[in-house]
Amino acid sequence: MRALYVTHPQVEMDAQIPVPLWRLSELGRQRAEAFAARGVVPAGAMIFTSRETKAMELADILAAATGTPVLSDHLMGENDRSATGFLPPSLFEAMADRFFAEPEVSAEGWERAVDAQRRIVDTVTTALASVPPDVPAVFCGHGAVGTLLKCHLAGRPIARSEDQSRHANKGGGNCFAFDLDPARLSGEWQAMEDFAPGWFG
Template sequence: MRALYVTHPQVRMDANVPVPLWGLTELGRQRAEAFAASGVVPKGAMIFSSRETKAMELADILAKVTGTLVLADHLMGENDRSATGFLPPELFEATADRFFAEPEQSVDGWERAVDAQARIVDTVTTALASVPHGTPAIFCGHGAVGTLLKCHVAGRPISRSEDQSRHADRGGGNCFVFDLAAGKLLCEWTAMEQFAPGWFG
């Protein structure tokens, strides 16, 4: 079964607000709405989402096109970084590099990459089991766990080189198509704007 994983686009960062509560910026919302209107998202598709605000906002925008409900699960959330809280961009990038480079270690208290990978793979597997045959499935989530899912599907080691920022839009709003049961990655990270209708075909 083919499925689409989509990351939230640009978010409004605020050091005084918990990261899971950050929402989309105006640019992020515009990109999500343009993606929803592009014809990529088919009516009737089942939409699964992380419970984090930015992912839910993306999922709600897509659901207006599909005409379906959003099925949210906190287990689809981003890797747990609550031990450090907000980090300035430069420090965050350095810590994220370590997160991917040392997948079996907890970096400054962050959830280990191997644990986050097992969590997202198990949760997506469970979600897909509920999807009727022939119904498209869309997952709205985050860059790090999306990359860990992508690595698993493709049979590749965990690496920052697989991250969305290395392949597509650095601000997020990227997607890839996959078949989890078959273990096939059907495309690399692709920016929303470059994704064409017909990917289910």
């Protein structure tokens, strides 16, 4: 089953608002709209999304261009970081390094990487079971769980070196295509501007 995983692009960061409620920034929305306009997501594609606001906004933009509804699931959300709440960028990066470096350990109460990986893999697998043959499937989500899914598909250990920020746009808005059965990654992270139409063919 061929599918595409896309992370939300840039967001409006606000320490006073819970991270799952952050919205796309103007730049993020412009990038998402340009991506949708390029026809990378084929008409009729089934679109799945995390229930976090930024991912749902991306999904809605893609759905408007393809004429299909959006199916949301909170289990597609980003790794649970509520134990620490908002962290300034430098502290967040240090915590993210710990998250990937010690996948079986909870960093300051964060969801463990092994648990987040199991969750996203199981949720994507369940979602794809509902997709008819020869129908494109697109997942709108987040950088960390997207990276954990990518590691699983490629048969690689969990590592920060696999993160989208190490391969493509550091602000998000990156994607990769994959097959679930058999599990196969079709390429590394690419910025949505660089990802070519025709991936589902």
